[in-house]
Amino acid sequence: MRTQSFFDRQTTLVLSLLAAVAILVPSMNGLAAPGSALHLSDHLVPLLGKYVCFALLALSVDLIWGFCGILSLGHGAFFALGGYAMGMHLMRQIGPRGVYGDPILPDFMVFLNWKELPWFWHGFDSFPFAVLMVLLVPGALAFVFGWFAFRSRVTGVYLSIITQAMTFALMLAFFRNDMGLGGNNGLTDFKEILGFTVQAGSTRIVLFVLSVLALAGGYLLCRWVVGSTFGKVLVAVRDAESRTRFLGYRVEHYKLVVFTLSAMLAGIAGALYVPQVGIINPSEFAPAGSIEVVIWVAVGGRGTLAGPILGALLVNAGKTWFTAALPEFWLFALGGLFVFVTIFMPRGILGAVGDLWERSSQRFRSGRQPQPVTHAAE
Amino acid sequence: MGAALAALAAPLFKVLLMYCLHHILRALLLLLGMASAALAGPYEEALPKFANDSYADTDAAIGAVASSGNPLAVDVVEALRDGRLLIGSGQVFIRRSSGELINAATGQAWGSPAGELKPVRINNRLRRAIEAALGNLTLLSPDAGRRLEAARAVFRSRDEAVLPTLEKAIAQESQAHVRNALENARAAILLSQLDALPMQRLGAIETLEARGDQDALALLSNLPPDATPEMKAGAGKAVAGIHTRLALWEAVQNVWYGISLGSVLLLAAIGLAITFGTMGVINMAHGEMVMLGAYTTFVVQEIIRAYAPGLFGASLFIALPLAFLVAGAVGVLIERTVIRFLYGRPLETLLATWGISLILQQGVRTIFGPTNREVGTPAWMSGALEVGAMSLTYNRIAIVVFAFSVFAVLLLVLRYTSLGLYVRAVTQNRRMAGSMGIRTNRIDALAFGLGSGVAGIAGVALSQIDNVSPNLGQGYIIDSFMVVVFGGVGNLWGTLVGAMTLGIANKLLEPYAGAVLGKIVLLIAIILFIQRRPRGLFALKGRAVEA
Amino acid sequence: MSIFTMTRRNLVALTAAALVSGATLQAARAEETIKVGVLHSLSGTMAISETTLKDVMLMLVEEQNKKGGLLGRKLEAVVVDPASNWPLFAEKARELISQHKVSAVFGAWTSVSRKSVLPVFKELNSILFYPVQYEGEESERNVFYTGAAPNQQAIPAVDYLAKEEKVERWVLAGTDYVYPRTTNKILEAYLKSKGVKAEDIMISYTPFGHSDWQTIVADIKKFGSSGKKTAVVSTINGDANVPFYKELANQGVKATDIPVVAFSVGEEELAGIDTKPLVGHLAAWNYFQSVETPENKAFIEKWKTFTKNAKRVSNDPMEAHVIGFNMWVKAVEKAGTTDPDKVIDAIVGIQVPNLTGGVSEMLPNHHITKPVLIGEIKEDGQFDTVWQTDGLVSGDAWSKHLDGSKDLIADWQTLKCGNYNTVTKKCGS
The missing domain is CATH 3.40.50.2300 (Response regulator)
Structure with missing residues (x-):
């Protein structure tokens, strides 16, 4: 089928682009002499790394929204939880180098008179444990949340709103200083990761390449999931949930698996994001942030996998430029983009490109095309 | 004819007589003033101290003036309180509210313009001294309201020196509530007065026990060191009684706080109940409609302040219809330009309206600036009503009443008007309604305008208790959705019950869990509740559910 | 700049040409002016407080240029919007320093934004002036704290x-x-x-x-x-x-x-409230708009002219920026360069007049001396100073009243350390 080949070409294209980026960025930053035309200045590396993490987050949202019709307005929560898990590890790595020189307690605990490390901080001094938590904490939350929500058939708008309630509740909770996670200030002032200085240029490059690899891996994983039989059922759930259920599929199980998987991807994105931006704080849980992720997906084209990557990169690059060049107009531009995309490009940039592709191929061989994306029923 | 003339003449004559008397009195007073100026009594000696611009000197002067017995003393102290006591070239003046200047030493009018006059500065300690002094000075005032205030001031200051005057005031008091306040004041003084009779002091304990509020509790739990065993026993019993009473009132008060928070939620959510509940549009710009209403109030008040200050008390009533129109018009505009392309795609209305909300926020920020704007509270909404041991603030009462009125009106509109009929018809079955000749497009626009307009008038009310800033709406949007979803979509009663339940639950939790934890607990409860009843408390049944 | 060009092209152009053009452009311009970064949120929740500070900075830069600039060069303010988003603060700080090559940054609001940008300033060795009252317990080589520490408020x-x-x-x-x-x-x-x-x-x-x-x-x-x-x-x-x-x-x-x-309510906040019922409530600051000194009068005059708004109020963090900016200007003049290392060394001990009639000095712990004023709210939304300290109070980086910090001192002049422990005689523990 043409759709299939479109996807295959897309996969090749995405992977080769990512590979090119993973090679070009480090070499332009490290090999090209500063001042030369090909040099990529140091401050752009973590910035690009941040975009790549956002792209992975957008990809995880696309997996459930684009292919299973679950619109999560709380994916920022999974991203932030992954980030906090990594942040806690980095805090423990500071050791006695904090301003108070306490070998165990992070600075914020010292000046708030905490006497000992809360139980949930134990284990985070080990990197493998932290990595495990990066996957497990968001995954477990998604599993429990999804278990309840999908079993009782909470769908559509209701699901979106309770995911929003979830991330809002988490934000309030993490803002509390009594949580033992730094309150509003969050976790910051990281020193090193696995023995490498976080601020060092080489560490940055490695983190960037890791992020690109994670994005490529995430993309392949999603590609594999949606291409499998399992993925076909997901699309069936998206397009006609009741019908799928009547056909004998346990819809809630499919949803639960893909929701948990998506949350874990978001967690990985968060874990890679934190060492690159150097701070994690509760504002990452803000409901507005999660809504913004959805718009990245919508801009790029949901249900396309490559679209959300493109959308995240474009919108964030736009944000970076606007907030520097025309600070007052950033919200106008973002708001306008939301409205424009939903009305005029319901399937996003890649959706529109895909349409063009199909239309041109239809001239060669007429025949009915399976619609890659329908407007998901509620 | 003659009788009529006489009837006319009599009041005229009265006025004339009063006028003459007034002048004679003033002349006498002036004479007296001059005479005393010549004598330089304590009043005249105290006055120059005001000019020193030192808090300690002003404090001393207040005491001396208040105890001088000079008829101008009350005027001086009141002027000091209101910042109308002016100093210049070593002399002290009173500015009357009419603007007329009076030499405080003589009481004579002072014609020269207030060029280099500066008000005497006061701080909190002096304000307390002024309050106490005024209390002592106005206990025998002919005005019942001032006597009441004086009694309360004496209750607070517990100035033993005023006891004889207080006794006199109690003896001649005719109004029960003023007398009660005066007796309370006496009890407060007697309790701590060492040379009072034991009987009197026991009586004082009883009076305070009957008063039964926090202030009484404070007095009774801090008995003076010389208290007799009887007094201690009496006070102990009284304290226990008051504690029980206060605990009871506190529970009532928490419920009231809950109702008032519930009303705020109801106001914020009720417009959403129409746009989301009956039309299926997830209007994330709903909060910004509330914000537009609040800014309309601000603009109305600015205009009133500039052109018709007398109308300020009515500013909110003027703002109500305007806020409805402004927010409603913006709502119709949004519906016509954006939402109508998105019917049947509820999740996408969410994204588009979120975009609109960002644009509206930034628009307001660009026009009005990012800082908070001052929306004044009309006098009739300030202050509190004391019921038992709790105080119901007037603005909260007004908001509760207002919220329920809006709810009732909306219910009636939906139930009894043709617009309401059409809206319900379109909600239940759009295609059928269309076939019956209802212009569904128009109804959509009107219903969206109605929901937005209601949000606008909610903004008028919320401007009284919250910041009027571009972020105003953001604070309410999540709560509003929780209320509507919890109550059940498509049902106004659900919204009412949802708002009240959440409000009261929140306020009952707050004393135990704190403001943040309480809210988190509630959010989790809502999430769990939605699992049990995915369509809320009052779910629509039947075909509409699957639409 | 470079990012803009990037967005105009498509994803594939993420790499070469765009970034290059940006880099060369800015290299060509670098020597023309002395750039000053302004890092205050113009949107989001903190815009309420921060927009004013951006305006103050623009005014100060304009004024300095009227006086002939600095070291014979014009000053240029580079304004960015971190949008009340903490990671964005770090990103924008990096952009200001690496891309715009600013000589110093004036900005941040609330501790979290300062904590977020701190590593950036340390890594890229630049200068931040932080104008807000804060909790203390910090002294960094690259940061100057012109707001009040707890012992100053x-x-x-x-x-x-x-x-x-x-x-x-x-x-x-x-x-x-x-x-x-x-x-x-x-x-x-x-x-x-x-x-x-x-x-x-x-x-x-x-x-x-x-x-x-x-x-x-x-x-x-x-x-x-x-x-x-x-x-x-x-x-x-x-x-x-x-x-x-x-x-x-x-x-x-x-x-x-x-x-x-x-401690967080000033003239700006009161402008949004009906203050009649609040008369007599207090605030503690190091500056009030109502302070009657010639310096303050002149400043308010200029401020109102600059903003073309006779009702604009001034407040304490604004004064902190005024002091911080003037100190930086003097330090640059003294050092003869905008090189951060030289300015950091030169600025300690610099004295500039504050707006309340005293002379504030930059201390070795990177905090400044300030008077403490207690004001009561008046009906017109201004404060009436009811009490003030006799002289200026030196800001303490580390509180004497907390167990963790009572032995710590900061001294960037002789000890070259922000957290020197007077008991163990060591820096950093």
Whole structure:
């Protein structure tokens, strides 16, 4: 089928682009002499790394929204939880180098008179444990949340709103200083990761390449999931949930698996994001942030996998430029983009490109095309 | 004819007589003033101290003036309180509210313009001294309201020196509530007065026990060191009684706080109940409609302040219809330009309206600036009503009443008007309604305008208790959705019950869990509740559910 | 610049050409002006407070240029919008320093934004002037703290209340974040050291933007009617103050009964409230618009002309920027260069007149000397200074009242250390 080949070409294209980026960025930053035309200045590396993490987050949202019709307005929560898990590890790595020189307690605990490390901080001094938590904490939350929500058939708008309630509740909770996670200030002032200085240029490059690899891996994983039989059922759930259920599929199980998987991807994105931006704080849980992720997906084209990557990169690059060049107009531009995309490009940039592709191929061989994306029923 | 003339003449004559008397009195007073100026009594000696611009000197002067017995003393102290006591070239003046200047030493009018006059500065300690002094000075005032205030001031200051005057005031008091306040004041003084009779002091304990509020509790739990065993026993019993009473009132008060928070939620959510509940549009710009209403109030008040200050008390009533129109018009505009392309795609209305909300926020920020704007509270909404041991603030009462009125009106509109009929018809079955000749497009626009307009008038009310800033709406949007979803979509009663339940639950939790934890607990409860009843408390049944 | 070009092309062009063009453009321009970064949110929740500070910076730069600039070159303000988003603060700081090559940055609001940009300033070795009162417990080589430390605001305020108002019972009410938490910790320790009993201290925290104060105000009323004189020490953050004060007024809590002294409420915040019922409540700052000095009069005049708004108010963080900017200018003149290392060395000991009639000095711990003023709210939304310290108070980086920090001192002049432990005689532990 043409759709299939479109996807295959897309996969090749995405992977080769990512590979090119993973090679070009480090070499332009490290090999090209500063001042030369090909040099990529140091401050752009973590910035690009941040975009790549956002792209992975957008990809995880696309997996459930684009292919299973679950619109999560709380994916920022999974991203932030992954980030906090990594942040806690980095805090423990500071050791006695904090301003108070306490070998165990992070600075914020010292000046708030905490006497000992809360139980949930134990284990985070080990990197493998932290990595495990990066996957497990968001995954477990998604599993429990999804278990309840999908079993009782909470769908559509209701699901979106309770995911929003979830991330809002988490934000309030993490803002509390009594949580033992730094309150509003969050976790910051990281020193090193696995023995490498976080601020060092080489560490940055490695983190960037890791992020690109994670994005490529995430993309392949999603590609594999949606291409499998399992993925076909997901699309069936998206397009006609009741019908799928009547056909004998346990819809809630499919949803639960893909929701948990998506949350874990978001967690990985968060874990890679934190060492690159150097701070994690509760504002990452803000409901507005999660809504913004959805718009990245919508801009790029949901249900396309490559679209959300493109959308995240474009919108964030736009944000970076606007907030520097025309600070007052950033919200106008973002708001306008939301409205424009939903009305005029319901399937996003890649959706529109895909349409063009199909239309041109239809001239060669007429025949009915399976619609890659329908407007998901509620 | 003659009788009529006489009837006319009599009041005229009265006025004339009063006028003459007034002048004679003033002349006498002036004479007296001059005479005393010549004598330089304590009043005249105290006055120059005001000019020193030192808090300690002003404090001393207040005491001396208040105890001088000079008829101008009350005027001086009141002027000091209101910042109308002016100093210049070593002399002290009173500015009357009419603007007329009076030499405080003589009481004579002072014609020269207030060029280099500066008000005497006061701080909190002096304000307390002024309050106490005024209390002592106005206990025998002919005005019942001032006597009441004086009694309360004496209750607070517990100035033993005023006891004889207080006794006199109690003896001649005719109004029960003023007398009660005066007796309370006496009890407060007697309790701590060492040379009072034991009987009197026991009586004082009883009076305070009957008063039964926090202030009484404070007095009774801090008995003076010389208290007799009887007094201690009496006070102990009284304290226990008051504690029980206060605990009871506190529970009532928490419920009231809950109702008032519930009303705020109801106001914020009720417009959403129409746009989301009956039309299926997830209007994330709903909060910004509330914000537009609040800014309309601000603009109305600015205009009133500039052109018709007398109308300020009515500013909110003027703002109500305007806020409805402004927010409603913006709502119709949004519906016509954006939402109508998105019917049947509820999740996408969410994204588009979120975009609109960002644009509206930034628009307001660009026009009005990012800082908070001052929306004044009309006098009739300030202050509190004391019921038992709790105080119901007037603005909260007004908001509760207002919220329920809006709810009732909306219910009636939906139930009894043709617009309401059409809206319900379109909600239940759009295609059928269309076939019956209802212009569904128009109804959509009107219903969206109605929901937005209601949000606008909610903004008028919320401007009284919250910041009027571009972020105003953001604070309410999540709560509003929780209320509507919890109550059940498509049902106004659900919204009412949802708002009240959440409000009261929140306020009952707050004393135990704190403001943040309480809210988190509630959010989790809502999430769990939605699992049990995915369509809320009052779910629509039947075909509409699957639409 | 470079990012803009990037967006105009498509994803594939993420790499070469765009970035290159940006890099060369800015290299060509680098020597023309001295750039000053302004890092204040113009959108989002903090825009309320920060937009004004951006305007002040623009005014100061314009004025300096009228005086002929600095080192014979013109100054240029580079304004970016971190949009009240903390990671964005770090990103924007990096952009200002690496891409725009600014010589110093004036900005940040709230501790979290400062903590977020700190590593960037350390790594890229640039200079940040932070103009807001804060919790202390920090001294970094690259940061200059021109706002008040707790000993320049909180402790004198409490002293005033205890002495002048005979307060014996204290409510410490704050928003739940690090500044109130630390300030209240310091105040609690301080009050207890003065003999206040634990049951006479009530501590209450509320979330950001808290709007329903009924319960808490009722609690305060209850706590305050024990017979002992009670006061509220408020570290409630910006937005939540309006509903807080409205509730106080409505429930009849008057300044004469239970005064509230606030550390985060200034002229700007009061401009959004009907202040008549608040008359007599207090604030502790290092500057009030109502202070009558020739310097302040001239400043307000200029400010109103610059903003073309006769109603614009001035406030304490604005004065902090004025002081910080003037200190930086003097230090650059003294060092003869904008090189951060030289400026950091030159600025310690620099003295500039503040707006309240004194001369503020940059201390070796990178904090400055300031007078402490206690003001009562007047009906017109201004403050009436009812008390002030005799001289200037030196800012303490580390509080003497906290266990963790009482042995620490900061000295970037001789010790070259921000957290020198006077007991172990070591830097950093």
